[in-house]
Structure formats: C-alpha cells, structure tokens
Amino acid sequence: MNGTTTEISQRSPTSQIGYYISLFGAALILLWIGVFKFTPTEAAAIKPLVENHFLTSFVYDVMSVQAVSNTIGVIEIIIALLLIFSVKFAFLRRYAGIGMIITFLMTLSYLLTTPGVWKIVDGVPVTDFFILKDLMLLGFGLMILQKK
Template sequence: MRKQLGSEIGVCGVVLILLWIGIFKFTPVEAHAIQRLVEYSPLMSWMYKVGSVQAVSNVIGIFEIITAFLLAISPFSKKIAFMGGLLGTVIFLTTLTFLLSTPGVFRIVDNVPVTDFFILKDIMALGICLQVLLDHWPEKRKITA
C-alpha cells in the first residue's frame, strides 16, 4: 500500500505538470520560450518547417494534455496506463535531449556548470512514466495446445 501511494502521488505530480505546461503551450509567451529548444532539437526541429512557432507549440501542448489525461485515468485500464506511460516516456526523453542539442544550455556560475533547471525535473518525470510503462507492459500470452 505504501509503495502504491508513493507511485500514485508521483503520477499525480506528472499529470499536474503535463496539464499545466500543456495548457501554457497555447500562449505566445511559452511558444517563444520553447522555440530555441525545439529549433535545435534533431528530433523536433522539422516541426517548424510545417508549422508556425505557435502552431508547433500548440501541437506539443495537445500531446502533453493527452498524455496527462491518459496518466490521470491510468488506474482504470492497463492499456490506458501503458499508453500514458509510453507517451510520457517519449515526452521526457525528448525534452532531456535538449540538454545535449541546445547550444549554450550549460553555463559556468561560480565555477559550477548550471543549466535551465526546469528541464532537470524531467529526469524524475521520466522515471515515473517509465515505472507506469513497465508496470503495465503487455504480457505475452502462453499458447496452450
């Protein structure tokens, strides 16, 4: 029970973050705030070739909101939990690549390398989504003759 409670609180935290940030993606402020990260991403930069800065942000926001919804209702369905965990894993693996692909993302302050710390929360969120994904991984059915 205690382990399950901790997992559920973690999932609720990821749902809140994805929902909040997903909704914020529909604002010009957030669309421009993520532009630099997305345009240098080898996984996402192509999006600006097919859509405007706001349109790309909106698509990302929709993806985040759908994932939040799937994770929120994950206790009711193993398939939904699997999909929510999978989409969340994709989201947070992708955003963590920004640390590698965005020029100047690290800087030195008082001889300590620092970055935009908002991205670092994605390490915990990735772990929670991976846990949901692996806990609900489809099992192979045994074929009996």
C-alpha cells in the first residue's frame, strides 16, 4: 500500500460506488451525530446508556453530563474526518476502521446493559433503532479495516 486508494479504483464501478456511498454515508452519520453531542438534548439522551454500562458508568463521577457527551462527540467527529481523509490517504483507513469498531461495539453493547431499552410492541420485540443502525456501521468498519 503506497498511501493512496489505487486499490479501490481497480474494482468494478458498482463496487466503487457502493464503497464510497458507504464511506461518505458513515462519515456523514458520525459527523452529524458527533456535532449533536454538543447539545444538552443529546447529552441528556445518552446519559442512561452511559451510566448503566459497566465500562462507562464511572465517567459521570469525573465529568459533567455535557463534558461526557462532548468527549464522545469529539471522538465521533475525529472518526468521520479519518474516513473522509482516507479517500486521499489510505493509511488513515486503518485508524478509522479501528475507531468505528470500538465505537460501534460499545454502542451496540448498550442494547444489553441499558434497562428498558427493549420493549414488546404488538407481540414483537423492538428497541431503540438509532442504536441498531450501528450494526451496519460496525460491519463497514470491519470491511475498511480489512482493506489493504
């Protein structure tokens, strides 16, 4: 790998289009949600997730609700920028992939640690689908980590 994305251009046009839609789509989602983390609304919304997880429950002992949310937002924005810049600098893809894997494994684990996140509606188990979308983003993170 020479630091560029020439290996992507050797694929079929459909594969290239799919890859770039996934890359820029993931970057947009991370950037948008990352910016939203700087609002009091989002800081309050993620508090039950963070405070009920065994790996993150301590953070509110050392930081405010908004500071925790801001920190998560900065991480999400950095990962989005790594994705965007990996179009030109392929070596950044590895860091973006690692960041995505850690981020989305963490957020998906909230489905198992947050009380009341699962409900039965009309006999069908449902959850907060804004977290469930992270399953696809985790898969894309694994894909870009694999790319050479």
